[in-house]
Amino acid sequence: MRKEHTKNSLILAFMLLSGIVLGGFLSDLLGKQLPALKFGYPFGFSTHTWDLGILKLTLGLTLNINMFCILGILLAIYFYRKF
Numbered sequence: 001m002r003k004e005h006t007k008n009s010l011i012l013a014f015m016l017l018s019g020i021v022l023g024g025f026l027s028d029l030l031g032k033q034l035p036a037l038k039f040g041y042p043f044g045f046s047t048h049t050w051d052l053g054i055l056k057l058t059l060g061l062t063l064n065i066n067m068f069c070i071l072g073i074l075l076a077i078y079f080y081r082k083f
Contacts, residue, residue, distance in 0.1 A: 037067040043062070
């Protein structure tokens with residue numbers, strides 16, 4: 001039973017990620033026709049670089065969640081529950 005729960009969690013995570021990516025794609029594609037849905041707010045942390053001599057490591061993460069992404073998330077949850 002535990003393995004089935006893990007499988008379902010992975011499917012849900014994949015569907016949510018797909019919804020976010022699809023929402024971002026639609027935002028770029030339809031943003032000029034529907035500018036109100038393209039409005040979003042970026043959040044995250046800026047890049048930080050560690051120079052260790054032989055290795056230079058740069059980390060940073062910024063997410064731009066907009067209405068298209070939220071629509072993609074809602075559709076992903078709907079399809080996950082439906083099927």
